[in-house]
Amino acid sequence: MTSVEVHIEKGPPGRPLPGPVRRRAPWHLRANALVVVWLGLTVATALAGEGLPAPRWLLIHVFLLGAVSTAILIWSEHFAVALLRARTPDPRWSLARLALLNAATAAVLYGMAAGPAAVAVAGAGVIVAVVLWHAAALVRLARRALPGRFGHVIAWYVCAAGALATGGTLGGLLAAHVGHGATNERLHAAHAQVNLLGWVGLTVLGTLFTLWPTVLRTRMPERTRRASLTGLRLAAPGLALLTGGLLADLRWVATAGLAAYAAGALAALLPLAEAVRTRRPHTGAAWMLAAGVVWFEIALVADAVIVATRPAGEVAAALEPLLPLVLAGSVGQVLLGSLLHLLPAVLGGGPARFKENMALLERGWTVRLAALNAGVPLLALPVPRPLALLGWALVLASAAAFVVLAVAALVRAWTAEHPERRALASPALAGVMAGCLLTAAAVVVSVTGGSGPATTVAATGTRTVEVTLSGMRIRPAVIEAAPGTVLTLRVTNTDAQRHDLRLATGERTPLLGAGESATLTLAPLGEAVDGWCTVAGHRAAGMTMRIVPTGALARSGTGTGTGTGTGHGAHGPAGQTTSPDGNGGPATGTGQTGLDLAAPMSPGWKPYDAVLAPAPGGAEHKVEIRVDDSAVLEVAPGVRQRMWTFNGTVPGPVLRGTVGDVFTVTFVNSGTMGHGIDFHAGANAPDRVMRTIQPGERLTYRFRAEHAGAWLYHCSTMPMTQHIAAGMYGAVVIDPPDLSRVDREFLLVQGELYLGEPGSDAQVAKIREGRPDGWMFNGTAAGYDHAPLKAKAGERVRIWAVAAGPSSGTALHVVGAPFDTVYKEGAYLLREGDAGGAQVLDLAPAQGGFAELVFPEPGRYPVVDHTMRQAEGGAHGLFEVDAR
Numbered sequence: 058m059t060s061v062e063v064h065i066e067k068g069p070p071g072r073p074l075p076g077p078v079r080r081r082a083p084w085h086l087r088a089n090a091l092v093v094v095w096l097g098l099t100v101a102t103a104l105a106g107e108g109l110p111a112p113r114w115l116l117i118h119v120f121l122l123g124a125v126s127t128a129i130l131i132w133s134e135h136f137a138v139a140l141l142r143a144r145t146p147d148p149r150w151s152l153a154r155l156a157l158l159n160a161a162t163a164a165v166l167y168g169m170a171a172g173p174a175a176v177a178v179a180g181a182g183v184i185v186a187v188v189l190w191h192a193a194a195l196v197r198l199a200r201r202a203l204p205g206r207f208g209h210v211i212a213w214y215v216c217a218a219g220a221l222a223t224g225g226t227l228g229g230l231l232a233a234h235v236g237h238g239a240t241n242e243r244l245h246a247a248h249a250q251v252n253l254l255g256w257v258g259l260t261v262l263g264t265l266f267t268l269w270p271t272v273l274r275t276r277m278p279e280r281t282r283r284a285s286l287t288g289l290r291l292a293a294p295g296l297a298l299l300t301g302g303l304l305a306d307l308r309w310v311a312t313a314g315l316a317a318y319a320a321g322a323l324a325a326l327l328p329l330a331e332a333v334r335t336r337r338p339h340t341g342a343a344w345m346l347a348a349g350v351v352w353f354e355i356a357l358v359a360d361a362v363i364v365a366t367r368p369a370g371e372v373a374a375a376l377e378p379l380l381p382l383v384l385a386g387s388v389g390q391v392l393l394g395s396l397l398h399l400l401p402a403v404l405g406g407g408p409a410r411f412k413e414n415m416a417l418l419e420r421g422w423t424v425r426l427a428a429l430n431a432g433v434p435l436l437a438l439p440v441p442r443p444l445a446l447l448g449w450a451l452v453l454a455s456a457a458a459f460v461v462l463a464v465a466a467l468v469r470a471w472t473a474e475h476p477e478r479r480a481l482a483s484p485a486l487a488g489v490m491a492g493c494l495l496t497a498a499a500v501v502v503s504v505t506g507g508s509g510p511a512t513t514v515a516a517t518g519t520r521t522v523e524v525t526l527s528g529m530r531i532r533p534a535v536i537e538a539a540p541g542t543v544l545t546l547r548v549t550n551t552d553a554q555r556h557d558l559r560l561a562t563g564e565r566t567p568l569l570g571a572g573e574s575a576t577l578t579l580a581p582l583g584e585a586v587d588g589w590c591t592v593a594g595h596r597a598a599g600m601t602m603r604i605v606p607t608g609a610l611a612r613s614g615t616g617t618g619t620g621t622g623t624g625h626g627a628h629g630p631a632g633q634t635t636s637p638d639g640n641g642g643p644a645t646g647t648g649q650t651g652l653d654l655a656a657p658m659s660p661g662w663k664p665y666d667a668v669l670a671p672a673p674g675g676a677e678h679k680v681e682i683r684v685d686d687s688a689v690l691e692v693a694p695g696v697r698q699r700m701w702t703f704n705g706t707v708p709g710p711v712l713r714g715t716v717g718d719v720f721t722v723t724f725v726n727s728g729t730m731g732h733g734i735d736f737h738a739g740a741n742a743p744d745r746v747m748r749t750i751q752p753g754e755r756l757t758y759r760f761r762a763e764h765a766g767a768w769l770y771h772c773s774t775m776p777m778t779q780h781i782a783a784g785m786y787g788a789v790v791i792d793p794p795d796l797s798r799v800d801r802e803f804l805l806v807q808g809e810l811y812l813g814e815p816g817s818d819a820q821v822a823k824i825r826e827g828r829p830d831g832w833m834f835n836g837t838a839a840g841y842d843h844a845p846l847k848a849k850a851g852e853r854v855r856i857w858a859v860a861a862g863p864s865s866g867t868a869l870h871v872v873g874a875p876f877d878t879v880y881k882e883g884a885y886l887l888r889e890g891d892a893g894g895a896q897v898l899d900l901a902p903a904q905g906g907f908a909e910l911v912f913p914e915p916g917r918y919p920v921v922d923h924t925m926r927q928a929e930g931g932a933h934g935l936f937e938v939d940a941r
Contacts, residue, residue: 091159092131092396095124097460100453115166120384121252122162122184126221128392129260130155130191132399133214136264140207143198150194158187165232174232181229185222188256192218209285213263216293220255223300224248241554246372247303250360253383254318255296258353261391262288262325265346269329272343272398275336278328285325292321303369311372312365319357326350341422345394348430352386374555374570381436385452390429393459397422400466414466421458429455517541517581524548524602526556526569529595530653531588531602534695540606541581549574556595558602561587568592582606599653652831654839654931656694664844665706665835669802669857670713672792677719680712682787686728690784692810693831693838693931700836701728701772701783701815707836708806708861709770709787712738716765716791722758726750732780733773737903738762738789747773765793766883767859767905781863782824783815784808784836788859788905793880797889799909800852805834805869807922807932808861827864831931832922838931841920845937848912852941855909856920862902867932869898870923874910881906897923912938 099120130151138145161183168177192215199211227248231241266285270277278284298314301307329350338344356379363375401414428451435448517539524546525532538544550556550569558577559565566575579586582604590600686701703709712720724734731749739760741747746758771777772785788806810831813820823829831838848854855878860866876895879887882904887895889909898908912918915938922932 091155092124092128092392095119095127096392096456097464099124100457100460115169117380117384118162118166118169121257121388122165123159125257125388125392126158126162126184127155128395129217129256130158130187132264132395133195133217133260134191136267137195137198137211137214140210140267141198141202143202146194146198154187154191154194157183161187165228169232177232178229181225181232185225185229188218188221188225206282207267209282209289210263210266212289213259213285216289217256217259217263220251220259220296224252224256227251242370242373243304243306246369246376247300249373249376250303251296251300253388254299257388258322259289259292259296261349261353261388262292262322264395265329265350266325268395268398269346270332272340272346272394273332273336273338275332278331280331281328284328288321288323288325290321291324292318295319295321299364303364303372306369308365308367308369311369312361315361315364319361322354322357326354340398341419341426342394342398344422344426345390345397348426349387349390349394352382352390352433356382356387370553371570374568377568378437378439381433381448381452385429385436386433389452389456393456396463397459400463414469417466417469418459418462420462425455425458428452519543519545521545521547524558526550526558526590526600527552528653528655529599530655531558531590531600532653532656534602534653536602536604537607538582538604540583543581544579544604546577546579547574548577554592556590556592556600558588559591560604565591579604652693652696652838652931654694654831654842658694658840658843659691659697662691664837664840665708667803667805667835667841667846669711669790669804671802672713672715672718672790676717677721678712678714679721679723680710681723681725682709682734683725684728684732684785686730686732686783686815691837692812692833694843696812698812699815701732701780701785703734703785703787707784707786707808707833708859709785711787711804712770712789714762714791716762716794718791719759719761720789722760723755724750724758725755726752728752731774732785734758734770735773736760736768736770736789738764738766738768738770738791743773749774762789762791764883765791767791767857767907769859769861769903769905771861778824778863779816779821781861782809782811782820786861788857790857793883799855801848802855802857803846804857804859805920805934806836806859806861807867807869808833808836809863809865810838810931824863829865829930832865832927833931834920834934839933841934845917845935846920848936848938849941850912850915850938853909853911854936855907856898857905857907858898858900859905860900860902864902865924865927866899866901866904867927868923869900869908870896870921871910871936872919872921873916874912874918876908876910878909879906880908912936914938915940 099116102116102119134146134151137143161180164180165177165184168174168180195211195214195218199208202208227244231244231248235244263285266281267277295314295317299311299318300314302309302311302314333347338347359379359382360376363379364372367375397418400418401411432448432451432455435444436452440448518541520538520542522533522536522544526548527550536544546558548558548566548569550571550573553571555568555570557566557568558575560577560579562579564577564579566577569575584606586604588602588604589596592600682703684701684703685705686699688700688702688705689697690700690702690707691697692700692707700707712722714720720736720739722734722736726732729752731751733747733749735743735747736758739758740763741758741760746756746760748756750756768789768791770787770789772780774780786806786808788804790804809829810833811820811823812830813823834841856869856871858867858869876898877887877891878889879885879895879898881898881900887893895908898906900906918936918938920934920936921928924932
């Protein structure tokens, strides 16, 4: 690919020019079009958010990751080549970096908006890799170039890339939900500071050394190089101290770092002030750059006050009012001013075309400049909503006007290179703008859940509901009210992290700190309304709610249950399935709710008794096991649904004995369909005692326990996955002959939880695909968190375990108390007194065994399945250990 030199005009001696002006190379045209498109998306995203960007993080990342970062990659390389008088790098690599950056930005936006979080984390990783690659390319250019006056600028760009690599890493940790409470807030604060002051701030300061004199058409001050070196030596270490201080919660370290950064910025800006004495700003580009620098200094002073007076965990929240100053006042104006000056030269076409493009882009610049700078304080100050909307109107109108003019200039350049396509110019211009608007609308719809306008209904009454935000959950998760009810939500954040609540109908709270509250009043309820927290990643993590008209859930046939408006979760009436997603499926982050394992259990709930009684003695045991496939049980906090059971419980009754004991089981089918039973502890021909019997029938199942162990029994009717998943399982414990005495024994039977009506298409699909909604110990997810198992320090405790599946096993682990005895599948793997110890009792589906331990001191000891996905899905509980 070749480029043709085109003469424009020579600047005065000493005036740095951004390299020789060349006929527009195709990749540059496409690259600058990307910046303009991202700017259009920024404007359209704000408009789609009804003027007050919701969620705000979306607008910030569309602008900074999309428009600003794309511009930095393009222009920092362009300036590096021009200032170093270096050979232009192979454009294919430049395009590759731009393509990867834009694809990764899209991945971050999608992953943060709709999940999974891994997509956002991967996108952040690619962004980090791209900017490091970009920095390496700049370093190679500098090493191959001859010594010159402007090489010092490249160091600013390289340090800026290092800052974004740090900020991107912190952003990936935030997207992955690493850290909670104050830790999350410190990550958030450091992420914002290093990205804004580092990636954007250092790049802008480094570029202004040469861009500012060029825009003013004056000489570069002689002390520019010295000021650049001094500024960077202060700003870069200061930024590192600021970031580290925020992460480590060392306020004065962070304050000292910010002071050093501010001193570096001031040193860098002194030559720019000196240039103004020679010639004052007289163009739209110059005034926009000057205004951007002024807003940057104002924001920097306010930032220093916040960092010096607030704990690191509160910095991110306190910075919220500064965002308009930084984004619209500073970064936005610097970007617009730079493009206003640089686009005409880069678009090429000779002196006449240069003047035409400049005149086009500067059209009405005084009005645009005044509107933008009048709007910024209205966005930053606590003004009434009408004035805030006016601020957004002024800022967005100014930005939108530039986007329209820039697209027109780009289309003009395109048609100049391809005269045969002039007839397509107007449709192309309209198409680009429509594409910006439609793409932004699609992004916002994906975030807001795509709810349509609310149905207008007459008010029939009022009701107030207390709503709490905590633990990545909104409680109550489902509120049901009569159609026409005017709901007032009193929203309180009881978490250490900041949260908010946005409703699909447009109502929203501000970001609420710990203990803060806000009130939302809705229009008369006519149709279902989704709600969610707009903080990045929180919606995907499960912070969603739904408001539904009375009877809507039942009419839809989903059986989601009824929200009380004052409790936590949805409790359906007896005999009705209750599932958080309304269709027996897991939460998807689309406004529906998932399991809230931290919510309280329903009043009157009693846990399955995990205490295992000793073998009753005697050689024969008679047991009746009766099918009940209409029992409604609480399978997770606030979630009740119909289960298929043995004797009305999950798991069914425990059978215990010793080797050689005979068990006579009378199996009665009191259900509504055929069922059978299979005891793994017995040796019998399956076609008789394990046959399926119909409702009202019974059979006698007799077996001798010839072998010791913890055995599974379950329904034997096909498809067994459905019957076991619905709760039809239990345990048989046969003591080994040499079983020693212990102080306490417990039994934990782990099973998978599939929400929804047993046997329904939705539930069966999840069973077949192996997508449980959770995991349970003894029939309830997280039940023993709410009803801890009791023990005393120094006691020897034996935990029997059976993995019921139907498809997943367990890796049973007690935090803080290693096992000294492990018995699995009829054999000891470890005995008390052996030198070794064990971390887990690992069991495949249908396996059983026991582990023994001694709690060393009083306290709370979690018992978990160390398959962490299953632990986080409900396979965890607590041992509450008291002093002996």
